[in-house]
Amino acid sequence: MRKTILIIDDSDDDVFLTKTVISRIRPDIATEIAMSGDDVLLFLRDCKTLPSLILLDLKMPRMNGIDLLQEMRAISRLRRIPMVVLTNSELESDRKACFEAGADDFLQKATNLDHFTKDIECVLERWLDASKKQL
């Protein structure tokens, strides 16, 4: 079965870039998109197959990344899904808060496409392929 990655980001451009980069390196992986925390919770409630990995932005209107992490971690069937924060923030305080809220990894969005591609590769390798055994 095709693995699915859920990308959560309020910026259409960012979502599209991440999606494109993923499809360039791993065309076998499907992506789902959510633009807000409410969308995510709705999607996760109704979806038949859970995503294998969740990539989420931090700075979002209303429910921000940290709130969302806490909400999702409270849902027991999502407990084992790896959640990786992808953000423009370079603040150590944000990083710490994310891990406390249940994030598995914290990545700064690289400006340079090559660097960003490399980062995504690493994330997939570590969290998507490794999580296969766990799920």
Next chain:
Amino acid sequence: MKKPAFRTRKTKSKATKAGRAKSLPRKPIKPKSEIRDSKSQKELLLENTKLRRRLAEAEETLNAIRKGDVDALIVSGPQGEQVYTLKGAEQPYRILVESMNEGALSLTENGIIMNCNTAFAQICGASSGSLIGSSIRDLVSETNIDKFETFWKQACERETRGELELKFDSRTVPVFISTRARIIEGEYWVFVVVTDISEQKQNEAELEKYRTHLEQLVDEKTEELRAANEELLVANDELAMRNTELEMLNNELDSFVYSVSHDLRAPLRIMEGFAKIVSEDHGEKLDAEGRSYLARIRSGSERLTKLIGDLLGLSRVARQSVKKMDYDLSSLVSSVVSNLREADPARNTEVIIAKGLRDSVDPDLMRIVFSNILGNAWKFTSKTEKAKIEFGARDQGGKTVYFVKDNGVGFDPTYMNKMFLPFQRLHSEEEFEGTGIGLAIVERIIKKHGGKVWAEGAVGKGATIYFSLYNTKPGSKRP
């Protein structure tokens, strides 16, 4: 009056009346009120005449005593006549008293002057003859009468000393009086030494005047100082307030620069990312012209990315605090040079690094400084044959000044002041790439260390960047 008893004189006397004794009235005057009450006018006149005669006689006697003409005298009193003798051995003593600078007096218990020396007469500005027989009270100034009575009471008891003011006609004289009371052969005597302290008083007054004046001056100056101090405090407060305001503005500006740069980066990332994807995945669908336009979009966005990165670096440096420690600058420079060589292995550049230069610095910040300065030297010697870069230190007025010298393209010294301003470039992007922020970052870091940075150079003759890490005042800043 009875004739006096006769005594043989032991001393030789020049006086003709030698050996004669004089009689002196004892307690001759009764209180006036008593006289007025009990006696008629005729009686009073008679008494008066009698008294005058006795006084004249007394004066004569005293003068005779003073001059040594008489060595004994008889005083008639209520207890009958009494003989007062002046022993011959006492004569020199009397002369001593007479020649003293201080006034000397002997008085009765009632304060009648029985004898006084010339010095006292001089103090009073009168003849001793006129003083003898008078009451000492008549010589005390009105304002001092009460004081005198207390004083006299003590004097009669035993002895006392103190200051008093005497008055003669309209003239007042401050005196120091020292007394001693004695009973001699049943008679009560008060001996008094009087010192004129006019001069001392005058000096004291003068001194007091100066002291008051001085105090006044000190007060005035103190007041002036206090006022000046107050002004200074107010000025200081204002300055502190301005400083705080300025600091706040600076901080605001820094956070503004930071957030703008940060927010600019997000859309730029999209532009740069997709430009690259188009170029890589769809480039073959474009013709040469299209590909060149795309290349320009990409290089433009790459430059903007670098610029924003540098701006973020500058604002990060501005917000960062300096954590100093003793650090080996020579090896820091070596490490930076190694990175440069790694990134550009084809280049053959001679780099001379002075060994063992250590200083108290923030190593992370100093790495940024050397990366920028050496990066510049590396960049600007890229077109130089036999490129050479040197790091060293020299002593300037007792303070260490570090330098990085290169033999690259150099710069026009006219624009030297602009070198350290952000975005200021002395070379075109085509000649040498760069954002113009590197030296601004360097200056910020050096300033944070409490030092200064400056440059020397000329077109085609290389450049030298100097910096100090403490409050050094470079003497030959300008080339």
